[in-house]
Amino acid sequence: MRLRTRLLLLPAVTLAAFVAVEGLSRSRARESDQLLQEVERSHVPELELAHDLDALLARTQQAFQDAVAARDVRAVKATGALHDAFLRCLEEARSIPGVDAAGLETLERGFRAYYEVAAASAAEQAAGRAASADVEVLVQYDEIRQAVDAASVRARRALQAGLQGAAEAQRAGRRATSGAIGIAALLVAVLAAWIFFGLVGPLAALTRVASRIATQGDLSQEVQVTGDDELGQLARSFREMVERLREVPRTIEASVVSVSGAARAVGEVTAAQARAQEQQAHTVAHARRLAAGVRRAGVDAIGRAEQVLTVAADAEEYGRRGQQDARAGLLALAAIRDEMRAAVRGIEKLDEHVQRASAQLDALRSAAGAIGDVASGLSVEAARGGPGELAELIARLRRAQATVVQNTARARAVLDDARRAAGATLRADRDEGRVDKALAQVEAYGTILRELLRRLQRTGKAAREIVETVASQEKGIVEVDAAIAGVDTLMTEALRHVAQAVAAARALEQDASRLAGVVASFRL
Secondary structure: OOHHHHHHHHHHHHHHHHHHHHHHHHHHHHHHHHHHHHHHHHHHHHHHHHHHHHHHHHHHHHHHHHHHHHOOHHHHHHOHHHHHHHHHHHHHHOOOOOOOHHHHHHHHHHHHHHHHHHHHHHHHHHOOOOOOOHHHHHHHHHHHHHHHHHHHHHHHHHHHHHHHHHHHHHHHHHHHHHHHHHHHHHHHHHHHHHHHHHHHHHHHHHHHHHHHHHHHOEOOOOOOOOOOOHHHHHHHHHHHHHHHHHHHHHHHHHHHHHHHHHHHHHHHHHHHHHHHHHHHHHHHHHHHHHHHHHHHHHHHHHHHHHHHHHHHHHHHHHHHHHHHHHHHHHHHHHHOOOOHHHHHHHHHHHHHHHHHHHHHHHHHHHHHHHHHHHHHHHHHHHHOOOOHHHHHHHHHHHHHHHHHHHHHHHHHHHHHHHHHHHHHHHHOOOOHHHHHHHHHHHHHHHHHHHHHHHHHHHHHHHHHHHHHHHHHHHHHHHHHHHHHHHHHHHHHHHHHHHHHHHHHHHHHHHHHHHHHHHHHOOEO
């Protein structure tokens, strides 16, 4: 039987027992009420009627005696009211259930006969005549009085019997009710004991298992399933719960092992990442130092390039002046062929300018060497890990150096040719036949100077491009420095996060240790 049915059976049986007891009690009460109502409807009115008849009979007899004593005939006649009241009582008595109708008829006839004889005798005596029926009146009065007393005794006995029957019915009802209550209580007690012991045993077993699990972590217990009712379902569910709880420590243990390994791996990875971050921080610091060195080298290169520009401008100026002097010498030779001395002086002056130009070319070569030194220094910085734009700057410096060296060599060759031509002209200053040849050489010298001027202009342009490139590189280096500073900030933040990750890994290892302790507290 299901637990719900058993639990509902107890109040149902209790209610049924209460209804049965209440029904029995009401049935006995109705029986007692019927007896009491019967007593009230028949025996009590009959007894009251006997009392009333006895009183009316006594009053009638007393009225006759009073009338005789008073010699009052009208008082004798006034007793008719008592006569009528007596007869009305008899008439009303006929409506009482169970009354003796024959006895009432006999009593009525006897009273009528008694009243006639008594009224006649009392009237004679009240009138002063001797009454002949005194004895008969007394006899009839005694008979009627005895009949009324007998009726009163019967009514009293009937009343007592009715009351005793009602009391007996009440006692029987109480006994029946008590018996029904006892039987119901016994039935309810047996049912309650059956339900109680059916509940206490399985619940006590489940309580013991749950208590050992809660206090000792003992999951090795077996849960007994005793039925298919709700308690059986509860025990079955509890057993499944215990079986699942057995899996929990194993799962937690496996998770602890996995978490511990993961925590160690995370710790190792974060430690390696911390070392890598530190190395990167050192690399960033080195890059910043390299950027500072490159910046200084760029500033030095700008200074050297500006020196090259100055030298190139001076050389260009001297070239223009030499060209102008060559033109002036050519015009002078064409105009005054015969003035060789003036031409020789102009040639000597030209030779002086050529020497100055040669000196300027030497300075330009020195500047080209300085540019080479700057390029070499930048190459060293680039080899240490400098930015990519530095390699491009070095290449451009190398090309500019090559161009300067090449143009200087060509200018040196031109100057050597000019000096040789000037020497030849000086040696032939007295040879007028060679003036035309000297003029041709001077014209060639002017052409060479023009070519030298163009090359110097290209060299100055290249030097200006170098200065612009170095200035642009300076801006790039500033931006690289700012980027490196940002990377340094990010590296610092990353190191902080790595430290947090290491702390989290250690906390994870501690949690895994605590979980391992919890798992160890269970017995499987």
